[in-house]
Amino acid sequence: MADLPYSTALIVGAGAGISAALARALSAAGLRVGLAARDAAKLAPLAAETGALTFAADASDPAAVARLFAEADARLGEPEVVVFNPSARVPGPLAELDPEAVRRAMEVTAFGGFLVAQQAAKRMVPKGRGAILLTGATAGVKGFPRSAAFAMGKFALRGLAQSAARELWPQGIHVAHFVIDGGVRSERRPDRADRPDGTLTAEGVARSYLDVLRQPRDAWSMEVELRPWNEPF
Template sequence: MAIPFAVIAGVGPGTGAAVSRKFATSYPVALLARNPDNYESLVKEINGSGGKAIGISTDVTNAQSIKSAITQISKEFGDAGCAAAIFNASAGFSRKPFLDLTEEEFVAGYNVSSKGAFLFTQATLPLLLKGEPTSKYPPTIIYTGATASIKGSAQLSSFAHGKWALRAMSQSVAREFAPKGIHVAHAIIDGVIDIPRTKEWLKDQPPEAKISPDGIADAYWHLHTQPKTTFTNEIDIRPMLEKW
């Protein structure tokens, strides 16, 4: 019998990679990122250690690109449906005075975080619904949010408005599809994630000042394993030294 797969959009060296490794211990995984540099070594690593992975260069803001990725995934992994779809893609985070923002810069915060999430969700939902009757755990969609999902800070309107829009959509999809057995969850990642890019940040502080990608992956996996009687639709995650 074919086994269902997991799709992770927004794979990079941090959360996306950790989540991919975690879900790869149970499912074939499809790793999506625009730049193949972001998944190539990880695909090798997973395939080399007993798992099964493919990487697909995908632009989540482009409906055609996502559809084409999904077609390729189905061809590779068969028709058992999708067990988990993780949306970890995100617009860049940058502060800028409001009056200096171009329209393009403002909308950029929306295109990935929210429009991208919409396109990804529409493309994966049919496969999640397909896998539902035979899945071990309720098929799961998880969206990665941020501090900016619940606070609109000064000079951060581009990033924040896209993240708030994502959170709204997450609630809406959760309410429509929970009765069909699909588990939709939104994670508020409130703090600096410990990845290569943030190596120089908070250098004067102990490791507990940053969030561990593996910790996020474990939380996502726990969400995935929750039964239909016990859906968590939102969690927050922060390191023990975070001010909030």
């Protein structure tokens, strides 16, 4: 698996599930990996398993994101792959949503994506290479009832990905957006007995991320939809 054209990766919003599987896959491919989360202590087991470095940062805070990248530069090396995973949900009827909770969700899911992509671009543009991967969801393509805040954030993240790709691709930076269209299997979310293979596996999603990182410049993907084979769409 040591065929990726990159040597360092920073995963922002790391935790269990997709980001953990991605950390394992990137580490196995020979990359130096950094893991960032608001609570860096929770990342200790994954860091021990993968040899990754850990960083504490709030992705919605401009100063915190700037410090994160400065620290990553010093400890990890300037990240050549940056993955943005954070998101926030505020479920409930539109008329009853707390405006401040919605604002916070937007700051995490959308504004945080901008802050992370901006810091990544500042480092990648002078070198003319790199990859910025943004983790989206079905909600970034179609909004569902009682999920306005999540849809707003994911739609904005998808717009960021499209704009950044059109700007940065000609400068050698691969920007890609992943629509995770389905639930990701876990201990808390196992497959239903009456619907086997009804969820994605984190490992399968991670393999798709690495496949995108391997793409040649003459055949880059901007958006990739991932879903179980029996997911309706």
